[in-house]
Amino acid sequence: MSTEVTERPVVTSRPRGSARRARVFTRPALALLALLVLVGIWQLVALARIWPEQLLPTPGQVWHQLLVTSDSGNGQGGYGGSTLWERLGVSLRRVAYGSVYGIGIGVGLGLLMGLVPAVRATVEPLVTFLRALPPLAYLSLLVIWFGIDEEPKVYLLMIAAFPPVAVATAAAVTGVNRQYVEAARALGARGWQVVASVILPASAPEILTGVRLAVGIAYGSVVAAETVNGADGIGGMVLNAQRYNQTSVVILGLVVIGVTGLLIDSLLVALSRLLSPWRGRA
Amino acid sequence: MSTLLTLSGVQHHYGRGTRAVAAVGPLDLHVNAGEFVVVVGPSGSGKSTLLRLIAGFEHPSTGTVELAGQPPVPGRDVGVVFQQPRLFPWRSVDGNINAALRWAGVPRADRAAASVDLLAKVGLSGLGARRVWEISGGQQQRVAIARALAARPRLLLLDEPFAALDALTRERLQEDVRTLTNRDGQGAVFVTHSVDEAVFLATRIIVLTDRPGRIAADIAVPLPRTGVPAAELRAWPEYAALRGQVAAAVRATLTEVEERV
Ligand SMILES: Nc1ncnc2c1ncn2[C@@H]1O[C@H](COP(=O)(O)OP(=O)(O)O)[C@@H](O)[C@H]1O
Ligand SMILES: [Mg+2]
Numbered sequence: 143m144s145t146e147v148t149e150r151p152v153v154t155s156r157p158r159g160s161a162r163r164a165r166v167f168t169r170p171a172l173a174l175l176a177l178l179v180l181v182g183i184w185q186l187v188a189l190a191r192i193w194p195e196q197l198l199p200t201p202g203q204v205w206h207q208l209l210v211t212s213d214s215g216n217g218q219g220g221y222g223g224s225t226l227w228e229r230l231g232v233s234l235r236r237v238a239y240g241s242v243y244g245i246g247i248g249v250g251l252g253l254l255m256g257l258v259p260a261v262r263a264t265v266e267p268l269v270t271f272l273r274a275l276p277p278l279a280y281l282s283l284l285v286i287w288f289g290i291d292e293e294p295k296v297y298l299l300m301i302a303a304f305p306p307v308a309v310a311t312a313a314a315v316t317g318v319n320r321q322y323v324e325a326a327r328a329l330g331a332r333g334w335q336v337v338a339s340v341i342l343p344a345s346a347p348e349i350l351t352g353v354r355l356a357v358g359i360a361y362g363s364v365v366a367a368e369t370v371n372g373a374d375g376i377g378g379m380v381l382n383a384q385r386y387n388q389t390s391v392v393i394l395g396l397v398v399i400g401v402t403g404l405l406i407d408s409l410l411v412a413l414s415r416l417l418s419p420w421r422g423r424a
Numbered sequence: 425m426s427t428l429l430t431l432s433g434v435q436h437h438y439g440r441g442t443r444a445v446a447a448v449g450p451l452d453l454h455v456n457a458g459e460f461v462v463v464v465g466p467s468g469s470g471k472s473t474l475l476r477l478i479a480g481f482e483h484p485s486t487g488t489v490e491l492a493g494q495p496p497v498p499g500r501d502v503g504v505v506f507q508q509p510r511l512f513p514w515r516s517v518d519g520n521i522n523a524a525l526r527w528a529g530v531p532r533a534d535r536a537a538a539s540v541d542l543l544a545k546v547g548l549s550g551l552g553a554r555r556v557w558e559i560s561g562g563q564q565q566r567v568a569i570a571r572a573l574a575a576r577p578r579l580l581l582l583d584e585p586f587a588a589l590d591a592l593t594r595e596r597l598q599e600d601v602r603t604l605t606n607r608d609g610q611g612a613v614f615v616t617h618s619v620d621e622a623v624f625l626a627t628r629i630i631v632l633t634d635r636p637g638r639i640a641a642d643i644a645v646p647l648p649r650t651g652v653p654a655a656e657l658r659a660w661p662e663y664a665a666l667r668g669q670v671a672a673a674v675r676a677t678l679t680e681v682e683e684r685v
Contacts, residue, residue, distance in 0.1 A: 322510060325504075327481075328479060328502070329527050330500065330575055331527045339523055343514040346514065418514070420557065423513060
């Protein structure tokens with residue numbers, strides 16, 4: 143087989159091409175199949191009633207909850223005053239604010255860390271410490287400082303989001319190919335021009351990787367942020383449903399949170415491809 | 425002819441104390457406006473160091489470098505073309521040239537026209553919108569030359585710019601650089617280890633000794649700059665004689681090394 147490949151590349155290239163096409167076709171199909179099988183098993187296990195309905199609702203019941211909580215005219219305004227999608231919107235807004243602030247601080251701080259060794263030596267241990275803390279751990283402090291309105295939630299997400307961006311930015315900046323910097327200086331670029339036109343764009347792919355990580359962490363922390371007076375979010379819905387043993391609502395919340403998280407992540411991957419098409423080519 | 429560049433008693437070493445490596449000198453050199461000086465020397469003889477001293481990226485350990493009467497500052501009065509094109513991949517071809525124009529202080533309103541001019545100069549008209557990885561290595565080096573010319577530097581420094589290109593591309597670029605830099609009194613210092621490239625491009629050839637690089641020979645090249653096609657010029661007996669002379673000078677520096685070892 144392998145000798146045939148080397149001797150007759152023209153002949154073997156045809157089945158190879160179709161094999162690649164087949165793989166591209168079957169991958170999403172396989173994923174869908176796995177999902178269907180999973181839902182099928184869930185349905186069977188739920189119907190077998192090994193556990194009561196309180197513990198394990200059927201997929202159909204969860205689907206029903208989706209319809210009920212999406213309907214603002216169902217007598218409780220969806221669920222507890224707002225629909226599922228309104229809640230998702232509220233939570234996403236928190237994630238967006240937290241991420242944007244976090245990314246801003248992260249890029250700024252990371253840039254300073256990468257450019258000024260003294261700043262890095264001072265700030266890096268702090269950033270690493272913050273990174274090691276689970277967001278729920280500092281929520282209490284934020285609540286004492288900022289009350290129970292929007293601020294502590296957004297700050298929590300911000301604090302969760304900025305360390306990975308700062309670390310990625312600092313690493314990217316120190317790793318910038320010195321040849322580009324020298325070329326810019328040879329063309330007359332000075333100080334800030336070198337930073338803005340060479341160091342930042344050269345670091346962009348790595349910074350975007352940090353951003354992807356940061357948004358993931360902020361998104362993953364939104365449920366924690368909504369444990370304090372966050373009943374209007376989707377995390378708040380899950381927490382509330384747990385209190386009243388509404389298992390199907392809890393599962394619905396998890397599925398929506400998970401699917402949205404996946405969508406956001408693939409959006410960020412697409413965005414970083416769009417913003418740094420030269421990645422890996424220079 | 426006015427003096428463009430003066431090196432007096434220049435020596436440069438890297439590192440300190442017992443670890444110090446003498447790379448260049450002692451060396452004196454004057455380059456006049458309009459001269460095309462090609463520096464030839466064996467690998468490691470300090471050619472790149474010499475260019476970095478002239479560009480202002482390094483300061484001589486002893487002696488002085490003066491460009492138009494002042495110590496050189498990177499990006500002022502000199503354009504540099506490196507062995508690798510070093511184009512910014514996050515910018516298009518035009519974007520690279522525009523950045524250079526901006527850093528050179530060309531007003532925004534004039535940049536588009538200037539960019540078109542520069543691309544035409546290096547034979548790349550119409551390729552401005554390309555991504556830098558979409559064009560060939562020779563074209564990339566042409567963009568690098570256009571970028572270095574953006575500020576209209578008095579002196580162009582080129583460090584083995586064609587070493588990584590295939591022979592045919594190299595010859596075409598040599599011809600273009602020869603005509604390009606033969607304008608309005610601009611000077612050039614071009615580093616190579618190819619004797620043929622040196623004779624073809626230079627108005628004057630400096631042969632460097634082995635490390636630390638000193639001037640082993642200073643040879644004038646009285647060949648016509650215009651009017652004679654490249655292939656014809658290369659067939660001239662004068663051309664062959666100069667090649668022989670330079671090759672002998674280079675060989676002499678090498679035998680010195682062998683005798684010393
Ligand atoms: N940054 C540096 N630090 C230490 N030694 C260097 C450095 N750059 C060059 N050298 C040494 O200086 C000598 C001359 O180098 P270089 O100028 O690059 O020569 P060439 O360009 O002729 O090959 C070499 O021995 C080289 O190893
Ligand atoms: Mg060199």
